[in-house]
Amino acid sequence: MNNISTQPFSVNGKTYTPPAKPIVVICMDGSADEYLDTTMAHDRMPNLKKMALQGYRGMVRGALPSFTNVNNSSIVTGVSPAVHGICGNFFYDTAKDQEVMMNSSEYLRAETLLAAAANAGRKVAVVTAKEKLRDILSYKLNGIAFSAEKADQAKLDTHGIENAEQVIGHKTPAIYSAEASLFVLRAGVALIENGMADFLYLSLTDYMQHTYAPDTEESLAFYEAQDAELGKMLELGAIIGATADHGMNAKVKEDGTPNVLFIETMLTEKFGNGFRVICPITDPYVKHHGALGSYVAVHMDDVSKVNEVKNWLAVQPGVTEVYDKETGCRILEQPADRTGDLFVLSARDVVVGKTAAHHDLKALDGTLRSHGGRYEEMVPLVVSHPLNATYKMKTQGDPRNFDVFDFTVNGTN
Amino acid sequence: MNNISTQPFSVNGKTYTPPAKPIVVICMDGSADEYLDTTMAHDRMPNLKKMALQGYRGMVRGALPSFTNVNNSSIVTGVSPAVHGICGNFFYDTAKDQEVMMNSSEYLRAETLLAAAANAGRKVAVVTAKEKLRDILSYKLNGIAFSAEKADQAKLDTHGIENAEQVIGHKTPAIYSAEASLFVLRAGVALIENGMADFLYLSLTDYMQHTYAPDTEESLAFYEAQDAELGKMLELGAIIGATADHGMNAKVKEDGTPNVLFIETMLTEKFGNGFRVICPITDPYVKHHGALGSYVAVHMDDVSKVNEVKNWLAVQPGVTEVYDKETGCRILEQPADRTGDLFVLSARDVVVGKTAAHHDLKALDGTLRSHGGRYEEMVPLVVSHPLNATYKMKTQGDPRNFDVFDFTVNGTN
The missing domain is CATH 3.30.1360.110 (Domain 2, Phosphonoacetate Hydrolase)
Structure with a gap:
């Protein structure tokens, strides 16, 4: 925990002045607020509850369309899709008459604050559940970047880490599982614990939310397990900002069939x-x-x-x-x-x-x-530490999920 | 509690089959979900938490524009403004070239389920914080209907109750106060306790939410006091359905001035x-x-x-x-x-x-x-008792806040 850089850095028009504590931003993929509500009502998220009580919990507006890579790109750049250019997994290139996949940093039009933090001396780590996000999130990054999906293939020269399974103490999970997201959080804990990272972006996956409603035991157990990892990070002195890329709704007719x-x-x-x-x-x-x-x-x-x-x-x-x-x-x-x-x-x-x-x-x-539409636009923001007066004021009005780094880094000192 | 009618009744195309228990539907005016979240995180709504755990808590879509009388009219009729006709406090009558106030039942184009319940033998009571809503809500009602604002003026032949202050044990409150809403809930408790009502609609007012953000002590204490009344109703054996007419957002610039x-x-x-x-x-x-x-x-x-x-x-x-x-x-x-x-x-x-x-x-x-727009459209729905399979399914898809009577009456048996 020593020698954590507090050097300010600026990116996309915003300056970040990080405190000398591990900063962890988590994108809880697909976490409509109802998932937090329901699990908390069951007293199965004691650490998130503590964060909400001591710090802040409220609703923020995500980027549209309410998709994963759109919002992940916004979160790591701090700007909207109009600026960073990632507006979905696919777009149709009219000039080339081609449908083009955008899961690559070559389509990113803005610098990331992760790369900027690393250049300012922070030990940055990006862990994402799905491999598809890694390229965008690690754009120009001098640090650690790997996915749960391919953790066993991470190499020092390309991913900034090797023997990831050993470091984390867990096997590479199946991508369609609760474990895929939990692995990401466990990786975050291990990286802080081992002094390998002090500025982390942990991006989960929404297979569970696509599959289970908030009041199912599968979902409750999943959020409870996430909460345990939050607790470990708080124990390690981390300042945590958690938000979601989008909400999640049942898209079915009265008989339960797809609508x-x-x-x-x-x-x-x-x-x-x-x-x-x-x-x-x-x-x-x-x-x-x-x-x-x-x-x-x-x-x-x-x-x-x-x-x-x-x-x-x-x-x-x-x-x-x-x-x-x-x-x-x-x-x-x-x-x-x-x-x-x-x-x-x-x-x-x-x-x-x-x-x-x-x-x-x-x-x-x-x-x-x-998800993808207006009814999955509003998502929770939880910050573990008390907000200062300036950022308390910013929670009024129209705060965005892609302000999460700003709130976590600048809002808590 | 004896002789509670279970005779089914139909209104606006829907049939209601009430159980032999007091039914209480509460419109928590202006209760954006954040108010419940924040107060529950402080452990100051134990009864609402119990309701959420034993029954149901989720989000429902209100009627637009997200105003009070629009949604109150929808809740008591079970239909949208397109059907019941109340689309705000005012409209411009182009034929008459006149701006017309709509706070009167003469503008209501649908029957209310309150009147229908009374006709089916239920002892119906409507208590509203503001007098302006009473006329619409009590349309054709053979029962009790009075406002907190003018509780001291309620008369047996016009309001179905006299000596309301004595019955409730509280003085008529100021309309711009927390007490205005609490009086409504206390009235509900007293009416059930005294056997004067077994089918209640309690409509609060949103002065507090317009004035205080969720994490202020004023707001926390207000919701805590509401919760105490919920507890008394549950003790009395009531089935409670609570929802809101609309959410609430700060409409300010970064410096806090109106936007x-x-x-x-x-x-x-x-x-x-x-x-x-x-x-x-x-x-x-x-x-x-x-x-x-x-x-x-x-x-x-x-x-x-x-x-x-x-x-x-x-x-x-x-x-x-x-x-x-x-x-x-x-x-x-x-x-x-x-x-x-x-x-x-x-x-x-x-x-x-x-x-x-x-x-x-x-x-x-x-x-x-x-409020009034899209970002105040989604509101909480809490039902105190477990939903049956049919209504559990209905929570998927696109449930509405004006289904609250349907969920409370038909969903819990």
């Missing part, structure tokens, strides 16, 4: 060919959501019809918001060159997809819980 | 005269919010400009949603004949008003916390 609007099919039936619907939630991991979220982008061959199509979509049941490019880019804070001609968001209980053939509903684990 | 867009001024400056902005939050009680909320309706002399004005408003900072009549009526579930040509909703930290001259910011109690 899906296939937007490309709807548009083709109504207006004929010439539409390309991009589902930016699509990624190689589809078991938990079938590539169905509450947000899609629509590209149109004939953009002269934008208003007509927008007005028609806006009155379809289950659709809650439709924007053209100008309004959508402002309201949803999107980078104009990586988005469609129309943005479509759906209701709390509705997901939007492309066509039935594009989504394998049978791959789902029994239910459909997902 | 207001005067929409009529903006439109007049940009497009010239011919606009009438209606702030449907306006009512005789303005001390706590200055008639500023996150929703206004815009009437236009020249409706041919609707699209032009809509598109301009949609890109103004602080404005988050703008709808024309057709889309707005669908998305916001509004009655077309009582709304404007455009609907405008503002951000989590922004309120919309008419012109500076129309709003007395000096009347505010030191800060501006308000």
